[in-house]
Amino acid sequence: MVTSSLNRQASASPPVFQTINLTVLGSGAWGSALAQLAQNNQHSVRVWSRRGELSLEEAIAGADVILSAISMKGVAELAERLKELSIPSQSIIATATKGLDPATTRTPSQIYQAAFLEHPIAVLSGPNLSKEIAQGLPAATVIASTDAAAAETLQQVFSSDCFRVYTSPDPLGAELGGTLKNVVAIAVGVCDGLGLGSNAKSALMTRALPEIIRVGLHMGAQIETFYGLSGLGDMLATCDSTLSRNYRVGYGLSQGKALDQILAELGSTAEGVNTAYVLMDIANREGIPVPISRQVHRLLKGSITPREALEGLMERDLKPESCDLL
Numbered sequence: 414m415v416t417s418s419l420n421r422q423a424s425a426s427p428p429v430f431q432t433i434n435l436t437v438l439g440s441g442a443w444g445s446a447l448a449q450l451a452q453n454n455q456h457s458v459r460v461w462s463r464r465g466e467l468s469l470e471e472a473i474a475g476a477d478v479i480l481s482a483i484s485m486k487g488v489a490e491l492a493e494r495l496k497e498l499s500i501p502s503q504s505i506i507a508t509a510t511k512g513l514d515p516a517t518t519r520t521p522s523q524i525y526q527a528a529f530l531e532h533p534i535a536v537l538s539g540p541n542l543s544k545e546i547a548q549g550l551p552a553a554t555v556i557a558s559t560d561a562a563a564a565e566t567l568q569q570v571f572s573s574d575c576f577r578v579y580t581s582p583d584p585l586g587a588e589l590g591g592t593l594k595n596v597v598a599i600a601v602g603v604c605d606g607l608g609l610g611s612n613a614k615s616a617l618m619t620r621a622l623p624e625i626i627r628v629g630l631h632m633g634a635q636i637e638t639f640y641g642l643s644g645l646g647d648m649l650a651t652c653d654s655t656l657s658r659n660y661r662v663g664y665g666l667s668q669g670k671a672l673d674q675i676l677a678e679l680g681s682t683a684e685g686v687n688t689a690y691v692l693m694d695i696a697n698r699e700g701i702p703v704p705i706s707r708q709v710h711r712l713l714k715g716s717i718t719p720r721e722a723l724e725g726l727m728e729r730d731l732k733p734e735s736c737d738l739l
């Protein structure tokens with residue numbers, strides 16, 4: 414197994430990296446783009462999909478890094494299946510999924526950490542619309558882990574002259590920034606679809622950030638992470654792009670389309686829908702104010718119209734702007 418300490422020569426010399434055996438779980442848009450990035454760096458990459466020919470056991474055999482990039486709905490079951498296989502404790506388990514588990518309200522990294530107490534766990538999260546990455550357009554991301562060596566190993570697996578990878582010690586913060594902004598992207602899609610203008614859009618995103626931070630701090634994340642690439646950065650990318658599936662969900666709702674129809678037309682994962690429901694479970698349970706996400710949740714449930722969602726936000730009690738983060 415390779416760890417970053419093994420990969421590097423003495424500090425005076427330039428780093429020398431070894432080939433890593435990487436298994437990517439999930440051959441969707443994101444899993445495929447990440448596999449390609451690692452392959453471009455000459456790492457040895459296997460991709461597993463539940464519909465593919467490789468068994469899970471075959472796919473992970475000898476892997477230094479196992480990167481899960483499947484939709485949230487499969488994560489808990491996949492973690493259980495992986496637990497049944499004997500994975501050496503040096504193997505890094507990483508996740509690139511942006512979602513929350515409805516049954517436990519856990520993040521993917523929390524699910525993997527609970528299943529693999531001895532393994533280094535890492536999160537890959539950032540402003541990374543997969544289509545742009547697959548086209549080789551420049552981008553940056555964050556690999557976060559409490560195990561610095563694991564984060565550095567993954568940093569070298571994916572870094573290239575068009576993909577700049579930063580490390581962070583806050584996996585939960587990196588993951589929550591990427592996850593919770595999907596709900597905001599739905600709101601912004603509605604805002605654009607209703608033609609509410611740039612002032613409204615800017616206000617929505619800016620007011621959504623303390624909302625995300627409030628939840629993040631409550632769950633144990635670090636505040637500075639939310640001002641970085643995996644927080645603000647990902648919110649800007651997702652809310653500003655028609656490539657975002659979550660944005661397109663909001664846009665479709667603003668045009669009077671039914672949620673089922675929008676999701677069927679998308680044909681791929683829009684995690685913000687499930688996340689809005691789980692987020693409301695957390696916010697209600699813990700008493701965390703999340704007014705924007707609450708309106709998105711009501712809209713997704715069909716309890717209010719897009720216009721009513723907007724009115725609900727504009728008619729709230731007047732208050733100072735100062736960010737009441739806790």
Ligand SMILES: NC(=O)C1=CN([C@@H]2O[C@H](COP(=O)(O)OP(=O)(O)OC[C@H]3O[C@@H](n4cnc5c(N)ncnc54)[C@H](OP(=O)(O)O)[C@@H]3O)[C@@H](O)[C@H]2O)C=CC1
Pocket residue numbers: 439440441442443444462463464482483484485486487488491509510511512541542543544680681682684
């Ligand atoms: N696309 C993007 O730009 C980015 C996506 N992400 C996140 O990555 C995750 C995957 O997104 P993306 O690849 O785009 O989505 P896709 O819809 O393109 O692919 C989803 C993948 O998950 C697999 N999957 C779904 N359910 C299960 C299950 N129960 N068990 C095993 N595998 C399952 C699918 O397998 P099958 O094909 O067999 O259905 C498919 O490989 C999401 O959480 C998303 O938020 C994060 C950053 C960027």
Ligand SMILES: O=C(CO)COP(=O)(O)O
Pocket residue numbers: 511539540541542543591595598647650651656657658659660682683684
């Ligand atoms: O997370 C993403 C960009 O960082 C992808 O956004 P969508 O899932 O909304 O397409």
